[in-house]
Amino acid sequence: MKHKTRKPFPENFFWGASTSAYQVEGANLEDGKGPSCQDVKEVPEGTSDLTVCADHYHHMKEDVALMAEMGFKSYRFSIAWTRILPKGTGEINQKGIDFYNELIDECLKYGIEPIVTMFHFDMPAALDERGSWGNPDSVEWFVNFASILFENFGDRVKYWLTINEQNVLTLSGPVIGTLHLPEGCTNVLKEIYQQNHHMLVAQAKAMVLCHQMLPEAKIGPAPNISLVYPATCKPEDVIAAQNFNAIRNWLYLDMAVYGIYNAIVWSYLEENDATPTFAPGDEEAMKNAHPDFIGFNYYNT
DSSP states (O other): OOOSSSSOTTTOOOOEEOHHHHHHHOOOTTTTTBBBHHHOOOTTTTOOOOOTOOHHHHHHEEEEEOOOOOOOOOEEOOOHHHSSSSSSSSOOHHHHHHHHHHHHHHHHTTEEEEEEEEEEOOOOOHHHHTTGGGGGTTTHHHHHHHHHHHHHHHHTOOOOEEEEEEHHHHHOOOHTTOOOOOTOSSSSHHHHHHHHHHHHHHHHHHHHHHHHHHHTTTEEEEEEEEOOOSSSSHHHHHHHHHHIIIIIIHHHHHHHSSSSSHHHHHHHHHHOOOOOOTTHHHHHHHHHHHOOOOOEEEEOO
16 A cells, blocks of 8 residues: 555654664773673774774763754663673673763753663673673573663663664674674584574563563564565565565564564574574563564665
């Protein structure tokens, strides 16, 4: 159907902007922040590292004032895991808590709704050394991080996103340096989808925890959805598009909505000896998660 008339946006529609911590904050090792995978990876020659970026860490108040001047009603930003927990677990960095408290308060001062992404491509380097998302303990690492965020910021943050573009991490992580592969890995596909499984369980448990700790808050995943069209109407092209849509999109949407693996993807993993191992309670945890929304980025391919 082609719509001939446009419906007006509701008055409370959230016009705004979105950033990630490692892309804008700079100050990557200042005020107690520990290194993330973004800080230790090798960057191509002639490419800027992350020590400065947009220097949002030092110019946050100016940046928020500019957002208000442009009429923004929301600001989605991510919280750097290592600014809160320099080693990923253990001791909390109070200066990191203070920075995000100030950012949230500054947004609210201008009537800008703070929307927090909990994880955006910045695994703590110390946790990469402990196996990263391949370690089953990563589920509890993330849930612990989430509990700290809910406890410190949940009185003012009403909207939360769990893991940004998890499907990009899974499909391109080793290429862009955001997914850690252990030395000597012989079945890369199985390792990647085991890590993906741990992320699915981690975000499911974080959503349940959010609803327990912050009953009035809303939370959901943030996949990167890109619809794949068949090149022609030939059956083989239609099937190819269907398969890639399942791997690229439906795996994450089915998990968010139903808490189960997409059947096409599971068959693909079975055929390639790459099905993930379930820990006791994983299946129940994924089915118990009930997102309030799906906050995805949408792209046409």
